[in-house]
Amino acid sequence: MTTPTAAVPAPAADPLPEPEHRGRTTIADRVVERIAAAAAAEVDAATGTARRVLGVAVSSADRPRVSARVHGEEATVEIDMSVSWPAPVRQVTRRVREHVGERLVTLVGLRSARIDVHVAALVVERAPEQKRVV
């Protein structure tokens, strides 16, 4: 489309055009959502909330639900999650925010992300193998 700029010394034999002319990388919201959900679930005491219809759980509760919007190199992320009772909610959510932010920066290459956390339930951990260990 355009000729390479003469001023830039081309180390390769077949010089590529300027980065902005090579194509555009877009990151789908869904990618950010998946990565954020996985990252949030890695934090201790952070779990998901089962989606309920008329009181019946219709989705699994192991992962926080995430909705995200990517604007260029920034993203707004909303995390809907649960925290194990009685873990300190603020500390857990701060760790989630840090961890998710770090993952999005390193894995997706975002510059920054605004992460809103909504805690809808404090759940008693029902994994016996975790509780009964002496």
Add this chain to the structure above:
Amino acid sequence: MSGPAALAPVTRTPGAVRVNRSVLTVLALLLLAAGAFTLLVGLGVLGADQADRAVVDPPVDDVARTGWFWPVVGVAALLVAALSAWWLVAQARTDRLARLRLDDDPAGGRTLLEGTALTRAVEDEVGDLAGVTRASAHLSGTSSAPRLHLRVRLDGRVDPAQVHRAISGEVLAHARQALEVERLPARVELDLPRSTARALG
């Protein structure tokens, strides 16, 4: 004060109680003044001819026929209606805390905790205690200084003091830990079944 009377103020928020008191005081003063005035006129204190006047006699009728009379009545009625509506809304006002704002950083994001998340966890934990049939909780106050209200129905088979110790010792400690607050003022009501309440005297 003790007993059920001491529990009464919680049924209305302090704001609603204050509004009710002032509105009722103003209404009472207005009605008292109107009644006293009518009585004085009727007894002839303001002159015998005033006491014998008909309620709507020609001078009053003339006033009602002037152009501005009915618009003024209409505006006054609207004002009364608006004040009444405001009073009605004031009754429904609660100081319940629906969600707690734990973090609010415009750049990093904010954290909201649903009030029902905390109250349900407290209810479940209290409900699992021996001797408790049902527990219900709600929050009031502000995000930085929440208050917990807990109503516990006992089955009467366990000493209420023991239930109370378990609640204040474990459950409220857990709630403070979850919220990361030093103090969580809590109001705990223990309801005993009728028969046992009498037996315990």
